[in-house]
């Protein structure tokens with residue numbers, strides 16, 4: 146079963162007299178454990194699309210199903226609960242909580258979002274810190290580590306709850322190229338290890354090489370899809 | 384829950400200076416209130432104690448209408464015969480009564496054989512008076528305190544002693560009008576000088592009740608007032624109500640009340656000062672509430688504003704609105720607790736120090752009163768609970784705002 150199914154998905158922003166059609170009716174579906182990127186120039190609607198999939202922003206019209214659940218009209222609290230249960234987030238600015246250590250940042254979703262018992266939490270956090278290569282930095286605070294390291298911690302935090310889907314909006318925009326490609330490699334490696342679906346957006350053509358499935362967005366329209374290695378995508382715009 | 388406290392505490396620690404400054408403001412407020420309550424309470428208790436224990440007693444019974452004409456010390460409004468029997472019987476039945484003293488109050492001419500002046504006198508039975516006004520002997524500036532007074536002796540007020548240049552051991556003459564209009568005189572020896580205190584009867588002299596009877600040529604049992612001391616002043620309203628019920632119901636043939644009863648509060652002007660102190664305490668508490676409210680709200684509004692991005696992050700990754708609400712409320716709560724804890728400790732220590740250093744003060748004509756501030760557990764608990772509750776209330780609005788933030792807008796905020 147697809148992790149994400151979108152049909153005739155539309156998002157229109159209205160502010161005053163101005164209407165911005167950020168997403169103009171797109172159809173796609175994303176299969177489990179795939180590694181997907183949305184590529185497009187600035188303003189093409191990548192963030193808008195990811196926010197809708199991430200249950201942060203409801204679509205104006207159309208059908209959107211994530212993790213087997215229709216999410217077009219969830220209440221605030223239900224949307225939060227849904228995100229906490231099914232979706233991991235990686236942010237462009239890393240967005241670690243400054244007053245928590247690396248360990249505690251990864252632990253946060255297990256403690257404050259899902260309520261895991263202490264012992265299991267500890268085990269799971271160590272497992273993830275190990276997987277992203279940050280096991281020896283657990284006691285440091287975000288201000289004491291580099292940008293690349295922060296994003297590794299963020300990857301661990303996104304994966305720690307066994308989310309079916311990890312969404313990353315331009316996760317490498319604030320990293321140098323070398324670090325960026327390492328983060329992309331890490332995410333891919335995590336996909337292999339945990340079978341999590343990764344969806345990320347980027348406007349940087351150079352890091353797309355390592356991506357398996359690419360959707361190109363232009364002016365709110367999903368132009369085409371490219372399948373470089375796998376065949377796990379269904380779209381109507383081929 | 385514990386991690387909400389952990390996060391809140393860490394965030395407070397992140398802005399050390401601000402947290403400390405706000406807490407100090409609360410501390411200052413708490414110290415001001417607690418010290419004011421302690422000092423004013425001690426002052427009040429001291430003054431009330433002085434007034435009731437050295438003069439008025441807690442309750443006084445007179446014949447109806449006596450107090451209204453007390454300035455002339457009328458002898459024709461004394462309690463007599465059966466009325467006194469009834470009072471004695473009712474007081475014997477009342478458990479709350481520690482002791483009572485029956486007094487004749489009179490005015491007389493006072494002569495030192497050179498000059499003559501007026502004097503107001505309280506005539507008492509010394510054993511009863513000592514039990515009813517145990518601090519009375521403390522007012523003796525000169526003379527033997529033991530046994531208070533014997534027949535043929537007089538205690539004269541300080542001002543009169545000075546004005547008439549009379550010393551302990553001097554002989555004087557009292558001349559008084561009797562009820563029937565005749566005049567009678569009697570010599571007395573000055574046994575002691577009484578310190579004056581504020582309030583009615585505070586500058587009166589004192590003689591033995593038997594001397595008063597012979598001076599006034601009173602044969603039967605007759606007194607002007609009955610002063611009553613209670614075992615526990617906190618029981619005053621209850622005891623007063625019971626006595627009022629029993630004695631107030633006794634009527635004359637014309638249907639008017641026979642007795643009138645007053646608590647010390649009605650008799651002493653200090654009661655209004657005590658009321659003022661209570662009012663001031665109330666306003667200081669209001670100021671404390673305002674300080675806590677404004678300072679915590681101000682800090683919490685800032686805290687939320689500074690952390691919009693963080694709120695967006697934790698909201699996006701699935702933290703429920705109620706938890707975000709709790710996070711910020713707990714921050715305000717902790718700041719309130721910090722401020723009150725320090726404030727309470729400082730206050731209690733200060734109170735202890737004041738007691739050790741034995742601060743004395745003057746009030747009116749009384750000098751060297753010992754201030755011994757104390758504060759009840761109930762007062763401390765009340766102030767602490769109030770401040771902490773206000774801290775939470777002040778955090779509500781900013782916390783609510785944080786919890787309702789749209790994650791996308793919050794994440795976009797720079």
Ligand SMILES: Nc1ncnc2c1ncn2[C@@H]1O[C@H](COP(=O)(O)OP(=O)(O)O)[C@@H](O)[C@H]1O
Nearest residue numbers: 158160165167186187188189190191192193194
């Ligand atoms: N909250 C909003 N209100 C109005 N217009 C918006 C809003 N968010 C995005 N847009 C507009 O929608 C379009 C797509 O934006 P976005 O999804 O952020 O693109 P990208 O992430 O690819 O840069 C842009 O034209 C942008 O100006």
Ligand SMILES: [Mg+2]
Nearest residue numbers: 191192193314
């Ligand atoms: Mg974007």
